[in-house]
Amino acid sequence: MTKKVDLSVTFCGKKLLNPFLLSSSPVSNSAQMIERAFAAGWGGVAYKSLVSDRISIPHPSPRMHPYHCGDRRLVGLQNVEQTSDRGLKPNLLDIAYLKKRWPRHLIMASIMGFSNQEWADLAKACSDAGADMLELNFSCPHMTVEGSGCKVGQAHELVEKFTATVRSVTSLPLVAKMTPNIADMNEPALAAKRGGADAISAINTVRGISEIGLDDWVARPNVFGKGAISGYSGPAVKPVGLRFIAEMALNPELKLPLSGIGGVETWIDALEYLLVGATTVQATTGIIHYGYRIVEDMIEGLSDYMAGRGIGSAAELVGKALPHLHDTGAFDVKRQGVAGYDLDRCVGCGQCYIVCRDAGGDALEWDAEKRRPRQTQDKCLSCMICSFVCPVSGLIAYREMPAGWKRRETVTLG
Amino acid sequence: MDYSENFGKMEKGFDLDQAAAEAGRCLLCHEPPCSKGCPAQTDPGAFVRKLRLRNLTGAVRTIKENNILGGACAVLCPTARLCEKECSACGIDRPIRIGKIQRFLVEHSWRTGFRVFEGNAAGKAAAGKGKIAVVGAGPAGLSCAAELAKQGRAVTVFEARPEPGGVLRYGVPAFRCGPDFLKKELADMRALGVEFKCATPMTGKGAAEKLLQDGYRAVFLAIGLWNPVRLKERQKSIKGLFTSLDFLAALRRGEFKAVGGFFEGQACAVMGGGSVAMDCARSALRLGARDVYLLYRRSWSQMPAEEDERLAALREGAHFVLLNQPVGYLADKKGGLKGIKLVRTRLGGKDSSGRRKPVEIKGTDWVIEVQAAIEALGYKPDEDAPSWYPAVASDKNRLILAEEKDCRTSRPGIFAGGDIIRGPDLVVRAVRDGKTAARSILEYLGQEKP
Numbered sequence: 001m002t003k004k005v006d007l008s009v010t011f012c013g014k015k016l017l018n019p020f021l022l023s024s025s026p027v028s029n030s031a032q033m034i035e036r037a038f039a040a041g042w043g044g045v046a047y048k049s050l051v052s053d054r055i056s057i058p059h060p061s062p063r064m065h066p067y068h069c070g071d072r073r074l075v076g077l078q079n080v081e082q083t084s085d086r087g088l089k090p091n092l093l094d095i096a097y098l099k100k101r102w103p104r105h106l107i108m109a110s111i112m113g114f115s116n117q118e119w120a121d122l123a124k125a126c127s128d129a130g131a132d133m134l135e136l137n138f139s140c141p142h143m144t145v146e147g148s149g150c151k152v153g154q155a156h157e158l159v160e161k162f163t164a165t166v167r168s169v170t171s172l173p174l175v176a177k178m179t180p181n182i183a184d185m186n187e188p189a190l191a192a193k194r195g196g197a198d199a200i201s202a203i204n205t206v207r208g209i210s211e212i213g214l215d216d217w218v219a220r221p222n223v224f225g226k227g228a229i230s231g232y233s234g235p236a237v238k239p240v241g242l243r244f245i246a247e248m249a250l251n252p253e254l255k256l257p258l259s260g261i262g263g264v265e266t267w268i269d270a271l272e273y274l275l276v277g278a279t280t281v282q283a284t285t286g287i288i289h290y291g292y293r294i295v296e297d298m299i300e301g302l303s304d305y306m307a308g309r310g311i312g313s314a315a316e317l318v319g320k321a322l323p324h325l326h327d328t329g330a331f332d333v334k335r336q337g338v339a340g341y342d343l344d345r346c347v348g349c350g351q352c353y354i355v356c357r358d359a360g361g362d363a364l365e366w367d368a369e370k371r372r373p374r375q376t377q378d379k380c381l382s383c384m385i386c387s388f389v390c391p392v393s394g395l396i397a398y399r400e401m402p403a404g405w406k407r408r409e410t411v412t413l414g
Numbered sequence: 415m416d417y418s419e420n421f422g423k424m425e426k427g428f429d430l431d432q433a434a435a436e437a438g439r440c441l442l443c444h445e446p447p448c449s450k451g452c453p454a455q456t457d458p459g460a461f462v463r464k465l466r467l468r469n470l471t472g473a474v475r476t477i478k479e480n481n482i483l484g485g486a487c488a489v490l491c492p493t494a495r496l497c498e499k500e501c502s503a504c505g506i507d508r509p510i511r512i513g514k515i516q517r518f519l520v521e522h523s524w525r526t527g528f529r530v531f532e533g534n535a536a537g538k539a540a541a542g543k544g545k546i547a548v549v550g551a552g553p554a555g556l557s558c559a560a561e562l563a564k565q566g567r568a569v570t571v572f573e574a575r576p577e578p579g580g581v582l583r584y585g586v587p588a589f590r591c592g593p594d595f596l597k598k599e600l601a602d603m604r605a606l607g608v609e610f611k612c613a614t615p616m617t618g619k620g621a622a623e624k625l626l627q628d629g630y631r632a633v634f635l636a637i638g639l640w641n642p643v644r645l646k647e648r649q650k651s652i653k654g655l656f657t658s659l660d661f662l663a664a665l666r667r668g669e670f671k672a673v674g675g676f677f678e679g680q681a682c683a684v685m686g687g688g689s690v691a692m693d694c695a696r697s698a699l700r701l702g703a704r705d706v707y708l709l710y711r712r713s714w715s716q717m718p719a720e721e722d723e724r725l726a727a728l729r730e731g732a733h734f735v736l737l738n739q740p741v742g743y744l745a746d747k748k749g750g751l752k753g754i755k756l757v758r759t760r761l762g763g764k765d766s767s768g769r770r771k772p773v774e775i776k777g778t779d780w781v782i783e784v785q786a787a788i789e790a791l792g793y794k795p796d797e798d799a800p801s802w803y804p805a806v807a808s809d810k811n812r813l814i815l816a817e818e819k820d821c822r823t824s825r826p827g828i829f830a831g832g833d834i835i836r837g838p839d840l841v842v843r844a845v846r847d848g849k850t851a852a853r854s855i856l857e858y859l860g861q862e863k864p
Contacts, residue, residue: 265467297472
């Protein structure tokens with residue numbers, strides 16, 4: 001009995017059932033898969049990237065590798081995935097089928113060309129197939145040919161040129177997908193806008209190395225003795241994705257709708273992307289970990305959150321965190337505080353003592369008899385690292401000190 | 415003696431960190447076997463996944479929509495032989511502690527004020543559709559009433575005792591399912607708009623059937639078993655001798671001093687090997703009994719009580735006197751209990767329940783001196799229960815004849831479920847019966863001519 005809230009959002013003129021989309025990846029490889037995702041609740045899809053049939057792009061094997069952190073599986077995912085390994089025609093037929101069978105869902109065709117002509121041909125073909133909009137893949141991290149994949153995203157004039165080419169052959173909304181493997185995403189995003197893009201999606205995968213074999217010294221995935229720096233995704237990259245979306249949302253020159261990608265697994269992740277300015281979110285690694293079913297919890301969790309806070313429409317949430325986002329220079333540094341301890345619940349592990357001594361203000365003494373930390377308050381830096389390692393939630397919490405309170409100087413030995 | 419401290423405190427449940435860590439162990443199975451292991455279809459596979467994906471409100475909704483007594487089941491279910499037995503993680507090391515997670519989620523919703531059925535006025539709105547009567551506000555009755563109310567039906571629950579809850583309120587010690595816990599759990603019944611008529615027994619000739627004549631379109635009999643099996647059919651009253659029913663109900667009413675006087679500092683005995691016997695033994699210990707002897711005619715492994723309940727009783731200090739058959743009582747001149755006569759037994763061949771049968775060993779009579787004793791030998795239907803519903807067929811043990819698959823009785827329009835159709839059984843199976851009966855009733859009403 002979920003309370004009635006409206007999860008629909010309007011993205012580039014199309015009203016969507018909800019902001020939750022499959023990103024262009026193995027999870028959006030065929031209509032057969034995608035319609036199961038739609039049945040589970042996903043609001044739309046960025047179809048697995050299409051390339052022209054002129055060259056075949058075979059997949060390396062194996063394609064992926066997990067990054068497990070301690071006992072937490074798939075904190076990140078490494079892949080050397082390529083564009084669709086199906087032919088152009090079957091993919092176009094699938095897009096046409098989806099459009100007909102699921103008219104209320106967003107069918108976004110992702111395309112990647114290797115020349116102006118290819119961009120134009122693919123755009124026309126997908127428009128003819130009935131796609132709602134096109135996502136221009138300027139960001140695949142595995143292309144080695146100059147003028148393709150993220151090499152385009154890193155060369156802003158190419159972004160503008162290819163976008164303009166596509167713009168000239170189709171009236172469909174264009175979503176330019178950005179690579180995070182750059183310093184400032186606003187530059188290529190503005191280039192895409194100049195070329196005629198209607199929206200920006202970000203981020204594609206971050207180039208990284210998830211693991212190196214200790215026996216063979218080969219970065220994973222080990223493709224018959226060879227490794228590569230390749231695309232890394234999942235919960236571990238969410239902070240990076242949030243940053244790029246926020247930076248673009250804050251740019252007064254850009255002013256384009258945004259689709260947030262990177263580490264979306266739960267309704268909370270999705271909500272955070274909305275709050276920093278994304279209108280839709282896209283997911284792959286979460287689905288690779290748990291399956292399409294995660295969308296049920298995204299829908300239910302976000303609906304309950306909204307109902308609980310009296311927010312009627314998901315669209316109201318877009319950008320709500322932006323007014324609170326500042327340069328660090330804007331902080332009021334006169335106000336200071338400390339880590340406050342509720343020692344009644346302390347279990348006596350002493351981790352706080354270790355980290356404060358080795359990485360904080362050395363503000364704790366250790367009562368070996370009682371196995372409890374004792375804080376020298378005016379040495380506490382309020383870095384809060386003690387609270388990050390404390391196994392008892394809420395035992396250590398930030399506490400503001402009165403105006404005029406002073407921290408003592410660090411001891412000098414020399 | 416601080417009785418409220420001894421009886422009022424339930425074992426501590428999980429906090430959010432513990433629940434999240436445990437959910438983190440869940441394998442998130444395809445077609446979760448744990449969900450198949452729950453008689454009431456509470457669907458642990460779904461609610462543990464929801465917790466894992468930080469959808470806590472959704473997890474609570476799954477529990478409460480599937481099982482209106484999700485909190486009570488979480489603390490009372492023998493999960494080790496239901497959901498947790500089926501857990502795929504058993505193939506790695508140990509099952510996910512589903513019961514503990516379920517309790518956390520329900521209690522979390524109470525703490526945060528999240529209500530699944532808030533503002534649902536279904537019961538009131540549907541008054542025009544014709545009311546349905548539920549007889550008995552125990553697990554089966556509550557579950558049926560909630561299910562019908564959710565379907566927009568007006569339901570009146572008739573309860574003989576002063577408060578709803580049945581065995582949850584009067585048959586289980588407060589340290590397992592406390593009054594505050596139950597009150598919060600039952601708040602959902604009110605939110606669903608279910609009407610309660612307490613202290614309104616449907617006894618007397620044809621009383622239950624008369625409800626149909628009074629305009630109720632269907633009746634669900636969930637009257638439970640409230641007639642204790644006695645060691646001797648016509649047992650004269652002895653001071654200090656209780657039935658488990660009287661003993662546990664008196665404690666739930668807070669009559670600690672009146673009952674406690676017989677137990678505090680004394681040697682006492684509990685007869686029986688089931689869950690109720692363990693509850694009685696643990697309660698007697700909480701009343702300050704010096705020694706509590708659990709007298710059982712078979713051995714440890716034949717005891718029907720769950721293993722964790724037996725271990726809890728043992729840990730708390732009960733002495734298990736196994737392979738001894740109580741045969742009678744000794745009273746002093748003032749009519750107070752002085753001792754229990756016992757005969758030693760050995761185990762013979764298997765009986766119809768598949769357990770080895772106790773055989774008395776001749777010439778081994780002995781007496782255990784106790785000043786108080788509790789008979790926890792099981793429950794059966796009231797002697798005259800069948801006369802309350804003459805058109806409803808019962809078996810020779812006076813259990814109502816109704817199939818578990820549809821809870822229909824021999825009288826169209828009257829349905830039955832819970833212990834009155836099966837004999838003593840788990841709360842969660844009574845919840846399942848309530849859901850089954852609700853479906854059957856809706857089907858029956860659908861076929862009825864308008």
